[in-house]
Amino acid sequence: MNESDQKPIIILEDVCKFFGDFQALRNINFQVKKGERVVVCGPSGSGKSTMIRCINRLEEHDSGRIFVDGRELTNAVKDIDAVRREIGMVFQSFNLFPHLTVINNLMLALKLVRKAKKSEAREIAMRFLERVHIPEQADKWPSQLSGGQQQRVAIARALCMNPEVMLFDEPTSALDPEMISEVLDVMTDLANEGMTMIVITHEMGFARSIADSIVFMDYGEIVESNPPEEFFQNPRFDRTKLFLEQIL
Amino acid sequence: MSDLIGWSDDYFWGAMVVLKIFAISLVMAVAFGLIGATAKLSKSRIANKIASAYTIVFRGVPELLVILIFYYGSAITLTSIGRAFYPQTQFVDIAPFWAGAFAIALIVGSYATETFRGAFLGVDPGIVEAARALGLSNLHTFFYVRVPQMWRLALPSFGNHMLSLMKDTALISIIGLEEILYVAEMATAVTLKPFTMYMIVALIYLCITTVITLVMMALEKHSNRHLVGAR
């Protein structure tokens, strides 16, 4: 467990989001402190993905306020890119750039956004590839790698930008079972090193071992938020109990 | 046969003109296509309408007519402007080379707009999100992620556009460009062998289009090289 006495690095205040008539987020109030590891779970359609995508503005919230590291998310373009630099995101479907080799996938943002020189970028990229245990795949095409390897590359790619926060949107849901653990291991290492993480996942074992708090969402609302022991032992609401029964 | 050897120089230089105009028009056509496709895919209604008008007009009007409008139209406009400043001006025009290149670039650009539009729609939206999530600006995302992916999908159709562009260059001879058809005309007056002279023109075009086709095949292979047996 990490101590975290500072002001929260991520604040969501009364956030609502609509897709047409459908309300995906209802008055979300959510905070994450630096160094905190939060796991978000809930049934499909509960708004988990939408919520974290609002944090790096891949979705735009309709009302309420969102603050990232003190900066409020608004429509000003400069702000958005600056904010996104500090937030890393890992997608369910990896989303590696298919036309670039693994190492170039990592180097692209370093060169364009961090304005790193080629040699510098390459060094940083190789370091992170080693951290995710696949340095030998550097010059391969993404399509030549297994799902687990691709997801680890995706994690390395996000880490190369040295983000303050890492967002994970169901990182292992698209993987064959035997590859899930290699990705979870990397994520556990990351958590142990003190990275601030918000992870959407159904992997409850993982949640139990690294999370500081577990958030349960349903129908666009945050129903419960508790440390793992409390969450699994004493779920306060019936909806949570129902979900846990289905999942475990 | 001896006639041919005398004219081979002229045919060569005529062919160089054709290749030059092809290269310049090609660059312009790609630019028009990218702009048009971006306009069609943008959220601005005005941009959509203008781009639609562009594709409808330039795909529905005969190429020859477009070239004639550009060349003679611009000549009249420039001559009027010239007369306003220097009353003795007889005739001012944009060189047939540039008027013609611009005209056929607009025409092929309108076909390219449709092709590029379809190809942009085929780009995996997930990787565009990944690029945005990494903090890449709109411009960077466009050139480093969207275009490379779009290009692979557009290549087969774009190859056909390139062939059309090459064949359209022949029309520019009508407004006086001195390229291989012009050489054939002159050569016919001297040798009185029109069939031979014009067939040479045909064969020169055939060679160029063959080379273009082979280059396109190689490019297609190259652009798909990252799709090595996916696991």
Add this chain to the structure above:
Amino acid sequence: MTFDIYLIFNSIPKMLAGIGVTLQLLFLSSFLGLVLGIIILLMRISGRWYLSFPTFVYIYFFRGTPILVQIFVIYHGLPQFEAIRDSVFWPILREPFGCAILALTLNSGAYVSEILRGGYLGVDKGLHEAGKALGLSTPHRFIYVTTPIAVRLAIPAYSNDFISMLKATSLASTITLLDMTGAARTIVAKTFAPYEIFIAAAIIYLVMTWFIQRGFGLFERRMSRYIKQWGVI
């Protein structure tokens, strides 16, 4: 420089005089080109090399060279040969109209045969097999099973080609024919008003294109009556 709207209206009748030639060129060449295209296709899929090889050469030549060059080779070039001048075809080949039709037909045949081939290849193999299983002979299978489906598949590409043919007819003006473009050029030479006249001509072509597209759209819808989800589009 003034923009004379009245000039446009006054010239439209004169240009519409050219429409007759344009339409003759369009329909005659398209029809003959379709017939030629069918013959070429049959030769191509015959499986016999002495039939299919010539078609490769033919298609390669006519798709690899500009139509304008093809027109010039026929109109300016053929008279070079005495054999042509003495032949029974000379009355046709001497006239610009005949040469234009010949050139456009040959060109069209090459493209149309490829389009029909695309439609032919698009017919599900399973349907061929079902026909065989039912005991239908090869020609019967071809006429009653393959052709209707191949035609429907080929319509979009063919309609584009038909519009291309409309645009190609304008090239006939380069060998003195007074189609719409030819008529327009003559008027411009007299009035020095390229914008008004040529733009008027362009508008007429666009209107024709629009009609052709609607026509083919209706035709395609009729041929697709049996497809359930057509209405969704």
